[in-house]
Amino acid sequence: MKKIGLFICHCGSNIAGTIDIPEVKKFFSEYDDIEISDDYKYMCSEPGQKKLRDAIVERGLNGVVVACCSPRMHEITFRNAAVSAGLNPYKVEIANIREQCSWVHQKEKDKATKKSIDIIKTMIEKVKRDEALQPIEFDITKRALVIGGGIAGITAAVDIANAGYEVVLVEKRHSIGGKMLELSETFPTLDCAQCTLTPKTVEAGRHPKIKLMVYSEVEEVKGYIGNFDVKIRRKASYVDWNKCTGCGLCQEKCPSKTESEFDHGLGERKAIYTLSPQAVPNKPIIDKNSCRFFREGKCRVCEKVCPVQAINYEMKDEVIEEKVGAIVVATGYEILETEKIPEYGYGMYKDVIDGLQFERLNSASGPTAGEIRRPSDGKVPKEVVFIKCVGSRDPEKGIPYCSRICCMYLGKHARLYKHKVPDGQAYLFYMDIRSFGKGYEEFIQQSMEEANLLYIRGRVARIMQEGDKLVVWGVDTLSGRKVEIKADMVVLGTAVVPSKGATELAKVLRTATDEYGFFNEAHIKLKPVESMTGGIYLAGCAQAPKDIPDTVAQAGAAAAKVLSLFGQEKMVQEPLIACVDTDLCSGCGVCVTACPFDARMLDVDEKISIVNEALCQGCGACVSACPNKACQLRNASPKTYMAMVDKYL
Amino acid sequence: MSDFEPKIIGFLCNWCTYTGADLAGTARIQYPSNIRVIRMMCSGGVDMVYVMKALLEGADGVLIGGCHPGDCHYQSGNFKARRRVAILKKILQQLGYNEDRVWLRWISASEGKKFANTVTEMVEYLKKLGPNPFKYTGNI
Ligand SMILES: Cc1cc2nc3c(=O)[nH]c(=O)nc-3n(C[C@H](O)[C@H](O)[C@H](O)COP(=O)(O)OP(=O)(O)OC[C@H]3O[C@@H](n4cnc5c(N)ncnc54)[C@H](O)[C@@H]3O)c2cc1C
Ligand code: SF4
Numbered sequence: 001m002k003k004i005g006l007f008i009c010h011c012g013s014n015i016a017g018t019i020d021i022p023e024v025k026k027f028f029s030e031y032d033d034i035e036i037s038d039d040y041k042y043m044c045s046e047p048g049q050k051k052l053r054d055a056i057v058e059r060g061l062n063g064v065v066v067a068c069c070s071p072r073m074h075e076i077t078f079r080n081a082a083v084s085a086g087l088n089p090y091k092v093e094i095a096n097i098r099e100q101c102s103w104v105h106q107k108e109k110d111k112a113t114k115k116s117i118d119i120i121k122t123m124i125e126k127v128k129r130d131e132a133l134q135p136i137e138f139d140i141t142k143r144a145l146v147i148g149g150g151i152a153g154i155t156a157a158v159d160i161a162n163a164g165y166e167v168v169l170v171e172k173r174h175s176i177g178g179k180m181l182e183l184s185e186t187f188p189t190l191d192c193a194q195c196t197l198t199p200k201t202v203e204a205g206r207h208p209k210i211k212l213m214v215y216s217e218v219e220e221v222k223g224y225i226g227n228f229d230v231k232i233r234r235k236a237s238y239v240d241w242n243k244c245t246g247c248g249l250c251q252e253k254c255p256s257k258t259e260s261e262f263d264h265g266l267g268e269r270k271a272i273y274t275l276s277p278q279a280v281p282n283k284p285i286i287d288k289n290s291c292r293f294f295r296e297g298k299c300r301v302c303e304k305v306c307p308v309q310a311i312n313y314e315m316k317d318e319v320i321e322e323k324v325g326a327i328v329v330a331t332g333y334e335i336l337e338t339e340k341i342p343e344y345g346y347g348m349y350k351d352v353i354d355g356l357q358f359e360r361l362n363s364a365s366g367p368t369a370g371e372i373r374r375p376s377d378g379k380v381p382k383e384v385v386f387i388k389c390v391g392s393r394d395p396e397k398g399i400p401y402c403s404r405i406c407c408m409y410l411g412k413h414a415r416l417y418k419h420k421v422p423d424g425q426a427y428l429f430y431m432d433i434r435s436f437g438k439g440y441e442e443f444i445q446q447s448m449e450e451a452n453l454l455y456i457r458g459r460v461a462r463i464m465q466e467g468d469k470l471v472v473w474g475v476d477t478l479s480g481r482k483v484e485i486k487a488d489m490v491v492l493g494t495a496v497v498p499s500k501g502a503t504e505l506a507k508v509l510r511t512a513t514d515e516y517g518f519f520n521e522a523h524i525k526l527k528p529v530e531s532m533t534g535g536i537y538l539a540g541c542a543q544a545p546k547d548i549p550d551t552v553a554q555a556g557a558a559a560a561k562v563l564s565l566f567g568q569e570k571m572v573q574e575p576l577i578a579c580v581d582t583d584l585c586s587g588c589g590v591c592v593t594a595c596p597f598d599a600r601m602l603d604v605d606e607k608i609s610i611v612n613e614a615l616c617q618g619c620g621a622c623v624s625a626c627p628n629k630a631c632q633l634r635n636a637s638p639k640t641y642m643a644m645v646d647k648y649l
Numbered sequence: 650m651s652d653f654e655p656k657i658i659g660f661l662c663n664w665c666t667y668t669g670a671d672l673a674g675t676a677r678i679q680y681p682s683n684i685r686v687i688r689m690m691c692s693g694g695v696d697m698v699y700v701m702k703a704l705l706e707g708a709d710g711v712l713i714g715g716c717h718p719g720d721c722h723y724q725s726g727n728f729k730a731r732r733r734v735a736i737l738k739k740i741l742q743q744l745g746y747n748e749d750r751v752w753l754r755w756i757s758a759s760e761g762k763k764f765a766n767t768v769t770e771m772v773e774y775l776k777k778l779g780p781n782p783f784k785y786t787g788n789i
């Protein structure tokens with residue numbers, strides 16, 4: 001038998017001033033399934049809550065409706081009160097007669113009273129069908145996986161490890177540091193990138209709680225929040241890093257040279273190589289594509305010179321399995337290749353370079369040892385043009401977004417250029433200058449005033465090679481004049497694009513990317529570091545273009561999310577989630593595609609759909625999609641809604 | 650026809666429109682009392698069967714309120730709602746029924762005024778349109 005208690009709150013005069021409470025109370029005192037119909041001046045006050053608790057105990061209530069303010073205000077208050085009196089919290093419902101009735105129909109008292117009765121009736125229908133539910137609990141594997149060893153991944157890994165949890169840090173290249181390892185000096189302070197980064201990479205490399213897996217990639221991820229099974233492929237480096245001391249002899253003696261990816265084609269490296277002298281770990285790999293032995297079957301010089309016999313040409317890829325409870329994706333970005341920009345020469349002009357190439361030119365450990373010399377003939381360029389928004393903010397190129405860093409780094413480049421070539425002239429073409437960060441506008445102002453950089457508002461239409469000069473055609477939209485500059489070198493601020501393989505990795509992780517290929521956050525405002533998949537968090541440029549301060553902040557936030565998960569004894573999930581009526585389910589799989597959280601799977605043996613209770617967020621998308629009405633949300637079944645509609649009409 | 654008071658059933662998404670309706674209350678924005686609200690977790694959870702049921706039982710209008718495109722708490726629920734409502738409207742048309750009795754509106758948690766205006770507008774519109782001819786009386 002249903003024994004439902006109704007408690008009507010006056011909310012001072014907020015409700016009672018409009019709604020005829022004695023009338024409502026009287027109406028329900030004779031109503032089916034209502035054991036007690038009561039009212040009080042302030043139900044949420046302690047005496048009000050006591051009324052509710054006492055009635056539960058004394059009258060043996062098995063359901064409660066509180067007619068009061070929005071459930072967003074006090075649902076939790078009354079559910080907790082019910083629990084302390086021994087009633088399951090999910091058997092308490094709120095009839096919202098304040099925000100959605102008394103406050104909005106203040107001049108129609110009769111109608112408002114009638115409406116409040118209707119609202120209460122439907123909530124009684126709901127309570128009648130509500131089941132007592134228990135929170136769902138899961139164990140958590142308190143280890144984290146961080147994918148990507150740029151500044152984002154390193155920061156997140158160190159933060160999590162410092163809290164005492166183990167971290168597996170997986171990096172695709174053979175050293176950590178990411179793009180920051182390639183930068184020379186960083187805005188807005190112009191401090192040396194290595195000096196800021198190296199302590200971090202060293203800390204990550206040495207941390208007893210961090211298992212560093214470089215030259216590795218995540219191949220398979222199974223499971224769900226709190227319980228992921230991960231397979232990681234460690235690529236064969238052909239050097240036994242346990243033996244290798246990092247002496248560098250092999251690199252010195254190796255006869256095979258090729259273009260260095262690290263120097264973005266501006267320098268050379270050997271077939272056996274480390275990323276950079278400061279790299280962590282500082283161990284070499286053999287690149288099969290350029291190694292003479294792998295290509296021609298002859299050489300083995302490195303094997304001969306290696307004093308500790310670390311070279312092993314027979315080495316195979318290894319697949320390593322790890323169990324983790326949370327994953328941070330920090331796979332960073334790339335920049336748009338100059339080959340994709342027809343108007344600036346399709347990457348054919350040697351002296352039209354991109355931002356990362358400029359970083360390498362300016363880097364003390366770079367191909368020119370930090371001197372600004374142009375790639376074609378090694379001359380010091382005297383007229384340099386910097387072009388912003390190359391590809392970015394250009395819907396025609398499929399990149400309508402702002403890359404957020406180019407305004408700043410080109411300003412930085414121009415300034416660094418002037419430091420090294422004081423008699424040179426720098427021109428900067430811009431659409432507008434976006435210097436939003438702390439200290440950024442000041443940095444730009446200083447560049448314009450002190451460094452005497454020439455900022456030209458407008459776009460560059462074309463670049464053409466004329467002898468050893470690059471003719472840059474643009475417009476100055478402020479003066480409305482055409483501009484032609486005969487430059488020695490051009491630096492393009494090309495768009496930031498997702499890292500290679502991001503979309504594939506998203507598939508492996510069963511999470512979503514946006515239309516450009518950046519990882520999608522669960523909510524752009526409220527959940528900017530959570531991915532669409534429970535237990536997977538995002539940090540740095542993997543989510544969207546950003547500078548180092550924002551990257552580090554987001555990485556810290558991602559680590560905090562992981563830690564708040566690990567801080568729990570068990571994972572507790574609201575039980576208001578989907579369930580399946582196995583008699584009705586036809587195994588059609590419509591729910592599997594409807595679910596935005598990958599919480600549905602088909603049980604192949606039983607041919608029915610099952611709910612992964614750890615992943616379900618209770619949105620109800622599957623419920624309305626299910627053609628057989630087999631999916632239901634707990635305590636929100638179609639029957640309940642039908643009955644509620646019924647009572648309203 | 651002047652004393653005809655349309656009945657509207659509102660299926661409102663908890664995260665946006667329901668909260669927007671709460672805000673209308675907090676701001677004491679007055680609107681006609683003709684609407685009866687059912688709180689859903691997401692507009693994507695509104696089964697068109699509920700809408701049909703409401704119309705068959707005599708609701709003069711149904712308002713489905715969801716988050717603005719791109720703002721759905723569950724990413725894509727409102728897009729699903731949009732598709733379903735489009736299909737339902739096609740079916741209603743084919744039955745020779747005025748599909749404009751079903752309104753789908755994006756109303757965010759900060760748009761209390763928009764919620765009140767929408768209800769006011771809908772009531773006026775339905776008053777002009779007259780009672781739901783579909784009102785289901787017997788048993789199926
Ligand atoms: C020319 C230029 C100059 C810049 N100058 C500045 C500056 O002065 N100040 C500033 O604040 N910002 C600057 N930036 C921005 C800065 O580079 C980024 O903010 C920062 O590097 C982002 O760090 P991240 O860790 O998110 O990404 P990344 O640095 O790109 O690191 C990502 C890491 O993940 C690895 N990875 C990728 N995919 C996988 C995978 N599938 N599996 C495993 N590992 C993977 C990559 O190898 C890489 O090591 C500049 C950017 C450019 C292009
Ligand atoms: S085998 Fe020869 S070419 Fe290959 S890495 Fe060793 S030294 Fe270089």
Ligand code: SF4
Pocket residue numbers: 577578594595596597598599600611615616617618619620621622623
């Ligand atoms: S309720 Fe939403 S999250 Fe849960 S299984 Fe259904 S579609 Fe997925």
Ligand code: FES
Pocket residue numbers: 662663664665666690691692693714715716720721722723724725726727
């Ligand atoms: S949560 Fe509001 S429409 Fe989906």
